[in-house]
Amino acid sequence: MLFNKFLTGVLCASLISISVFGQTDEGDLFESAKEFMSYGDFKNAEIYFKKLLEKAPDNPEYNLELGLLYCLASDKKTDAIPYLEKCDQLSKNEDEFPERYYYLGICYQIRGDFDKAINYFTLFKGYTKKNKEGLAMQQEVNRRIESCNHAKIFVPSPINAQIKNAGDQINSPELDYSPVMQPNQSNIYFTSRRQGNYGTASYDDVHQRVLNTEDIYFAPITIKGDSIVYDRAKKVSSKINTTDHDAVIGFSKDNQKLFIYRENDVWYSQIAGRDWGDPKRLNQKFNTKKGQETSLAMSAAQDMIFIVSSKKGGYGGKDIYVSELQDDGSWSPLVNLGPNVNTSYDEESPFLSTDGKTLYFSSMGHSSMGGYDIFQSAYEKGEWQAPKNMGYPLNSSSDDIFYTTNEDGSLGFLSSDREGGIGYMDIYEIHMQGNEIPVTEIRGIVLAGKDLTPVGARITVKNTNNNKVVGYYVSNEDTASSDYGKYLLVLNPGEEYELTIEAEGYTTYNQTIFVPAQFEYHQMYQEIHMGEKESAIYNALFDIDTQYDNAYAYIEKQLAVDEEYADVLKKDNMYSAYINTLIKIDKILSNPDEVINQPNGTSEKKAESKSETGVGVDEFFSPDEILAVMQDSLSNKPIVMPNIEFDYNRATLREDSKLELNKLYTFMKNSANVQVEIIGHTDNNGDEDFNMRLSQKRAEEIKAYLVSKGIQGTRILTMGYGEYKPIAPNTLPDGSDNPKGRKKNNRIEMKFLFGKE
Structure with missing residues (x-):
């Protein structure tokens, strides 16, 4: 919209100023500068206009033209203000160079000085013709004034x-x-x-x-x-x-x-x-x-x-x-x-x-x-x-x-x-912030035959509640691609779906899945195994009941013995808090406590609260580990578990990793309302598909260990992302290997899901 040639056509003819040059070289400079402007060569035009201002700094037209140049060069719009204002000051009357008002309005609008912008736009409207082009220009100026009024509402109330x-x-x-x-x-x-x-x-x-x-x-x-x-x-x-x-x-x-x-x-x-x-x-x-x-x-x-x-x-x-x-x-x-x-x-x-x-x-x-x-x-x-x-x-x-x-x-x-x-x-x-969309994304791969090799397939998804087909999906059919056989489904939560999987030469397979209601975006991985006589889906969805209203942080303070205290938390419910893993705390009781405190390291000792209504048992862990875990848990972000590691390209749990998982087992045993999502990641060494399977197997290995100790499998969700979500570069800027980055990317993360007790 910044067209000086257009403005010439909509302004009253008697108001257009024509400069008379006293020196030929000045006139040549001006003509050259205008020619560069007409070709959009702002760099050279700027050089020539600045030379003109060195010769005649108080020439209003030179100031106007350099101001227009900066207005047209969208990365320097507000640089135009001092030149346009000087043109305003030097002009013999308001009728000389009226286009300055329009461009000053634009510059002040961009700078965020909306009242000044409205003032200049209003001044400019008085100089437009009453012809078709002039009326269109008035409409454009009215729109800019309206935009400034909108900005006066939005800018003082920024979004998160x-x-x-x-x-x-x-x-x-x-x-x-x-x-x-x-x-x-x-x-x-x-x-x-x-x-x-x-x-x-x-x-x-x-x-x-x-x-x-x-x-x-x-x-x-x-x-x-x-x-x-x-x-x-x-x-x-x-x-x-x-x-x-x-x-x-x-x-x-x-x-x-x-x-x-x-x-x-x-x-x-x-x-x-x-x-x-x-x-x-x-x-x-x-x-x-x-x-x-x-x-x-x-x-x-x-x-x-x-x-x-x-x-x-x-x-x-x-x-x-x-x-x-x-x-x-x-x-x-x-x-x-x-x-x-x-x-x-x-x-x-x-x-x-x-x-x-x-x-x-x-x-x-x-x-x-x-x-x-x-x-x-x-x-x-x-x-x-x-x-x-x-x-x-x-x-x-x-x-x-x-x-x-x-x-x-x-x-x-x-x-x-x-x-x-x-x-x-x-x-x-x-x-x-706080803008997550609650949908479930299911990434998977279709494998077929005894050797379970990737295959192209058509997947039809029907909502069983209204019997409506909600999507037709095709797994990657390019045999040369590393994504061969892979697919992606995106489904809304709280609904039941029927999946029909068809692959040439194999039995058509139907599977009904339920995507649970949830409050956040969620991702899963599954494999479809196609056979000549039968087919199956592995890693089907779990029923997730995620709640956030019962997740609390608390500050524990030792209280003097032989004194009574009112309830600190005013909701009669279960309270949970993270220390190394998670401990469950009963509603705070008014009876005196016998406290055994072990400030450093993990302690086998416990603090016991006795009353007529029940017994509460607390375990104490190292205070150095409280804040990071608690903050991540309350913000619902996955927690990287640095002490759970696997050997290169292996999915077998190491003994030192089992020691760390024993803490998770203790927590889950004592907190029946909490589910955990175990998320596996790898670096980008090797084949993408292999890395995806490896990360999934590592997550499932952890789940199997917890199940073997007595935790219900339905409380544990597993997910493998392979190499798709690195948290550090796998290579350095010069292209060489980055072992430290790869070590960070080969990781296990956990996310805790709070449900009703």
């Missing part, structure tokens, strides 16, 4: 989210945008217009500068708690990137398809071994002949596709449409999501939550704070509801677009040209 620039391993001095994370969280893919792309640079009307063509890049990532370590980004193969524009849109949830934008349409590439296959254009139901299709989102069950199109018949600009998979395998015609979602402005970059209940998208309409903002719409009563602005600091007064998240919604990415970036548009990571 952390926004961080992804850094120079990902971002360049140019435009970087449309970030999408692979479903296994191993890589981030994005689009860039940086130097070194395959195509030829050309002038871009939207950004008013010379830009490179779009190419797709990727970078391996390592997630460490609330931080992400990025490897340096690289271009994807020439199968995907061409000399034309190629932009990444997203992945299917099973990681089998990569969606891209090319030639005004949506294309897809199927996984082929460790690379992507040749892209193919989606069929004409999704791509129109005269419209432009720019973005796509697919549901986790792969039964709905949301697509952005500029086709005729919409509400204005680009709208979001949806198509649903029919029972016969065909796709329904595109249906506009309607006025609740679409506006007379552009809507872009849809993204559907894993549970299918929330649609995220960007819009220049609705309650935008400025430019594109990110919104969310809930699916209720058979339709998408009026969207809500996701708030500050997720949104800013600049363009914020291409929002995506991981499966549970806790980690996301967006693109923004907000102030303080590395380039014209940067990629940012988002850490959302």
Whole structure:
């Protein structure tokens, strides 16, 4: 919208100033500077305008032009303010260079001084023509004033989210945008217009500068708690990137398809071994002949596709449409999501939550704070509801677009040209607090025959409550891929499902599973063994009853003998606390206690509370181990168990590990209301499939040991992630091996689940 040429057409003609140069060299400099501006060569234009200001620092037009340059260079917008203000001060009257008001409004809006921005926008409105272009400009200025008023509401009440620039391993001095994370969280893919792309640079009307063509890049990532370590980004193969524009849109949830934008349409590439296959254009139901299709989102069950199109018949600009998979395998015609979602402005970059209940998208309409903002719409009563602005600091007064998240919604990415970036548009990571989506993700592999080799299979999932098919899944059919035979199911909790597994040459297998109600995102692993006569599923789901309202921390204080005390905790219930493992404490009694305290190390001694109503027994452990475990447990994060180790490529428990597990056994024996999830991880040495099985077997070995000592198997959940969730780099930045990192990644984690006693 920062078009000085456009403003010339909408401002009253008598108000446009024409400079008269006293010196030829000054005139030549000015003409050269303007020519560089017209080509979008801001670097050289800046040099020439600064030379002009050295010659004539009090020339209002030179100050105006340099201010406009910084406004157009999106990474330096607020640098324009002193030059535009000087132009304002030096102008002979308010009617000279009225465009300064518009650009000052933009700069103050971006800087967050919304009242000043509104004032300048209001001043500017008085100088627009009453023709068609002038009325359109007035509408644009009114929208900016409205955006400033929205920002005055959102900025003082920030949401609970952390926004961080992804850094120079990902971002360049140019435009970087449309970030999408692979479903296994191993890589981030994005689009860039940086130097070194395959195509030829050309002038871009939207950004008013010379830009490179779009190419797709990727970078391996390592997630460490609330931080992400990025490897340096690289271009994807020439199968995907061409000399034309190629932009990444997203992945299917099973990681089998990569969606891209090319030639005004949506294309897809199927996984082929460790690379992507040749892209193919989606069929004409999704791509129109005269419209432009720019973005796509697919549901986790792969039964709905949301697509952005500029086709005729919409509400204005680009709208979001949806198509649903029919029972016969065909796709329904595109249906506009309607006025609740679409506006007379552009809507872009849809993204559907894993549970299918929330649609995220960007819009220049609705309650935008400025430019594109990110919104969310809930699916209720058979339709998408009026969207809500996701708030500050997720949104800013600049363009914020291409929002995506991981499966549970806790980690996301967006693109923004907000102030303080590395380039014209940067990629940012988002850490959302308390935003986990309660869905269950089931990763598995289909194995067949006596040798249990991977095989391609079709999996149909039906909800038994309403007899509706909720998804058709296909395990990876590429025999050259390390993912051959693998599949991913994403199911909503609290429902029963019937799975039908079909593989050529083997008996069709049906299995009913129940996904328990839960309050958080959950992942599981299972194997399907297909046989000629019979088939079976291994590691079926356990019934989980997770509760959080009875998890408490407490501070124990020795009380003087022969005195009575009121209840410290005012809820008549069981109280639990972590010390080394977990001890169960009865409701605090008023009778005097006989205390035996052992402050250092684990003690076999116990403290006993006697009263008419019962006996409570406490065990004491080393206080050095209390806080870390208690904090992790209360935040429901997995706890790394450093003293449980396995030999290289083995799943047999070592004797020293059994000693550590005996503490867990004691805790579980005394706490019948608590379940434990045991999670195995490996480094990336060897085959991915082998590592997945190894991590699962290690978790199951621990479970078997606890069961052998008398703990019920239904209280123990096992999960193996293989090499997919490292907490440290497996290699150093120079590419050499990192033994310390591998040791950290070969680990066992535990998560405790609190249920009702």
